Amino acid sequence: MMQKMPLSADVIRSLQPYDIRVLLALERLTRRFEWVPVDDLKGVTRLSEKEVEYRLGRLMARDLVRFDTVPYRGYALIFNGLDTLALHALTGRGTLRALGSLIGEGKEALVFEGLGLAPVAIKLHHVGQRSFQSVRLNRDYLPERTHCPWIHASRLSAEQEFDALTRLQSNVPVPEPIAIDRHAIVMDLIGGTTLNRAPLDDPETVLESILDAVREAYRLGVIHNDLSEFNVMIDGDRVVLIDWPQWIGPDHPNARAILERDLDNILTYFARKYRVSRDLTRVVESVVG
Ligand SMILES: Nc1ncnc2c1ncn2[C@@H]1O[C@H](COP(=O)(O)OP(=O)(O)OP(=O)(O)O)[C@@H](O)[C@H]1O
Ligand SMILES: [Mg+2]
Missing domain, CATH: 1.10.510.10 (Transferase(Phosphotransferase) domain 1)
Structure with a gap:
């Protein structure tokens, strides 16, 4: 088995606009498919089949996307890919200027250091398969039918946290919330x-x-x-x-x-x-x- 490649600033920096376009299309299409066929990716990206295949190869080499032939040939987004989209969007908005090292890895999140206007912490919520069962029991807001319940659950988790930080920030000592995109929140970096x-x-x-x-x-x-x-x-x-x-x-x-x-x-x-x-x-x- 190959070692799972961790997400890093280098991986993100190495991506080209067409790689991102394919990743975005994949994200959109996971609403309709558990495994997205190449034909649909071609349609959404308006790229040739050859180009799409080439981009998917690059995305898979970076461990951002998964491929399977069962139940049919198709591609799926995985957490690394979703993380990439969030970090890319935050960078595009100017919220994030540099991604630093991983400073925390818990059951349901990765936390990176980064640089915005000031030093920030970026928390990527990963409410995955492992924890999904208990999430479904505890939280009644999950829809019954979705192809990627983990994407949905992770977004909601980020929204809940951002909501708490926003409510508390002026009166309770919590990290100041700065931005949210998908399942990622950007907040003040706390020292110590x-x-x-x-x-x-x-x-x-x-x-x-x-x-x-x-x-x-x-x-x-x-x-x-x-x-x-x-x-x-x-x-x-x-x-x-x-x-x-x-x-x-x-x-x-x-x-x-x-x-x-x-x-x-x-x-x-x-x-x-x-x-x-x-x-x-x-x-x-x-x-x-
Ligand atoms: N705003 C922040 N500034 C500095 N460090 C942070 C910040 N937020 C989180 N961290 C670091 O990242 C670690 C993990 O963050 P957090 O506790 O929010 O999530 P988690 O414990 O991974 O989530 P889970 O509870 O699901 O396991 C923390 O222990 C802390 O070291
Ligand atoms: Mg914690």
Whole structure:
């Protein structure tokens, strides 16, 4: 098996306008086909069959597109290809001037460093096959019939996160949202590191800042729903809460339990690592009260 090629600035830079045209056509046609036939690509791109085949070869060599002969000969977009389209569009809009290195790789996202007007983080949401089942259970907004449910789910995930950042930005310490395209969001690049790796001089103050942020977010109608030491960044004296796609509102049927779990994760971390303890029930009351 060949190693899967990671997406990089070099790969994106090596693409030519016709490569992008074919990729865009493929994206459009995935609404109609699970596997897109060359004939339809020819029609949409208005390129010759030879040209289309040549472009598909280049896209496959870069691991942006997949080919199969079953159930019939056809091509499909994969995450690398979708990422490319989003990054290309953001560059075209002038939002992104350079793509840097990969700084985070989680279950459902890739995060790159980049340069816009200032340093930015670009988060590419990858809600893939693996996680798709639980997504469908948890989120009722997925349409029943679509050829590429992962594209749709990833876009929605990005939209949800962008929405939370927009609601919270002036009052809660979160990365400033800058732009969204497809399943990609561009936000302010936060320095420092995640709480689990940050040595703290004054853990009490940091804990209070986190609790203040959770309280303020709640007041604005947002409960994080995946809060832990991995989704809090510490940049000097600043505490920043990241990773918001799964947020819920306070009217969600499990809001109370979810808020309690978020707070419990944080309190448990501080108790275990720094022997700073708080009573969970009281803290929850101080947030909802
Ligand atoms: N705005 C940002 N500035 C700097 N670094 C960031 C920023 N956003 C994310 N990161 C880095 O990328 C990592 C992953 O980001 P994030 O937590 O948002 O997604 P994730 O954990 O990959 O998603 P999932 O929860 O689905 O696994 C973070 O741990 C952090 O190191
Ligand atoms: Mg995370």
